[in-house]
Amino acid sequence: MSSQLETIAPGGVHRTDVCIIGAGPVGLFAIFECGMLKLDCHVVDALDMVGGQCTALYPEKPIYDIPGYPQVEAATLIDRLAEQAAPFKPNYHLGQQVTTLTPGQDGRWLVGTDKGTTIDCRAVLVAAGCGAFGPNKPPLDGLGEYEGKSVHYLVRRRQDFAGKRVVIAGGGDSAVDWAISLSEVAGRVMVVHRRAKFRAAPESAARLDQLAKDGVIDMVVPYQLAGLEGENGRLSGVKVATLEGEEKTLPADALLAFFGLAMDLGPIASWGLNVEHHHVAVNPATMATNVPGVYAIGDIATYPGKVKLILCGFAEAAMAVHAIHPLVHPGEALHFEYSTSRGVPGS
Template sequence: MSHTVQSSDAHRTDVVIVGAGPTGLFAVFECGMLKMRCHVVDALDMVGGQCTALYPEKPIYDIPAHPSIEAADLIDKLAEQAAPFAPTYHLNQQVEKLTRTDEGRWLVETNIGTKIDAQAVIVAAGAGAFGPNRPPLERLDEFEGSGVFYMVRRRQDFAGKKVVIAGGGDSAVDWAISLAGLAEKVYVVHRRPKFRAAPESVARLDALVREGSVEMVVPYQLSGLDGADGKLSAVRVATLDGEEKALPADALLAFFGLSMNLGPIADWGLGLERSHVAVSLPGCGTNVPGVFAIGDIATYPGKLKLILCGFAEAAQAAHAIHPMVHPGEALHFEYSTSKGVPGAA
């Protein structure tokens, strides 16, 4: 069974994984299949990264063998898949220092004093610390958490309500589709008719608009909020020409992306390109020997920011690390269907 340690005692392991999102969790499995032990550090107080913190009930459609799976369910499955390899999770703490030891290993230190000695480090920190981009509206803080939201934790919270969704990316489109049959009314506010979302999702949204299940408010942008005592009553929108109207609303879902901050990772001497860590293929190694980067934080020519690509990068990194942890030991590649999983029937 995996367990969580938050003491300041030093630990020794094979691999430290920075980030407990989907890619980090799958890296535990890939390392475990190659007989490498892992400790995982994450700043959140739970595993799952953005999937758990921002959109646990959001359906994900591009995970192989799952036509649709909610983000929280995906994380549960990944944690279950990693569990046979007994990873140790250090949650609610942030890696601050990365130091080369006299043995040529790495000493990872967190902000609460946890120290982990490891042969290799996998940075799977998404895009670092994250928070929502907040729309520049007066009285915004008055309604945050009661009428203005930047994520959906429980889809059922919006049952029978009038919901305004603002944004032009996947989150806005996906939640408009998801809430269309649940909310009393769904408006989608965007400054132009074109969306930056998966074509199939846009097609589904267009169909809902034609059916009358969703009302498109285009080309408009947010201009104000109405209500009293923390209770939202309307969202005001305006065109670039200043034409304004009010949309009756119980809730505003503002999906304008996340503001990212690499935090201490930016000071580790890794090759950075536009707040991402440059890696080389195969193996996803950085410019610092023994440090690897996978998932959204990693960049290379042709990179696709998809969870499934992060899974493949986790496998590459694990195979690149194996000779460091088990020097001189030949790695005979076997499929999991042939070798099985420890503890599995």
């Protein structure tokens, strides 16, 4: 469903109650919470799809700590959240980065994007995860020629690598998890790491080690990436080298480089918000920032005792939207009703 969402073309001025910055899982649930309190909202995300990191980085990876789902793939969770928000007819502005936040009239805010869109709103709800993110790239000559064709920094679909010779570089959870997963579909998986010890969860590292002992995965350690071979963006081999300079070439159709993400708050850092260690400080009772009318939820928000879990972000969304309600409807009493009593449009 997330790939079928209707989005609004860039440009123009749009007036609404709440502008949600970020369409990850917490931002999507905030749409639902706004709808339940009869608050209209517009949603902006720099990615051209909803779901944030769940969609961009690990759509097929299972998540185990979502209430009611003993196990759910990240992409499926996003589809369900988008479906849950759909009855409230959210307005999506995707593929646009919010660049400016300026005061409007009568206590309102003007949210501007890099595509010329302006959203005139009463409250701003920042659900931007850790801000803008991008992969840390290996320093290899000619890398750009192969990116998006045979060099990748994420896996959207396992089947894209079916039958291929895949080199995975890195020593963290992403490298180990995808090595294990792709070993089920790829023609061959080779893991390159500069040392034998991995930084992944112990259970995953143990499973990787067993797959290597069984001959399912090739462990290329201690080596690091040294170069690429191929033509027209298509790999034929990946050069690797030891710290002593000993080199060899791994026959490969694809390289997956997992060296972590570079996080950046981007323009958010210039909005006058209290920022602590690249996170926005909030009042945990209301998720309000130090700037009136601006709230933050999810991974970008910080307060004493903060736990970075999606389920905690869901609760923060509910608290923030309840705090926003009197700003949009001053003097109007909020008669709280459970969803089982109130229902949703079309139910």
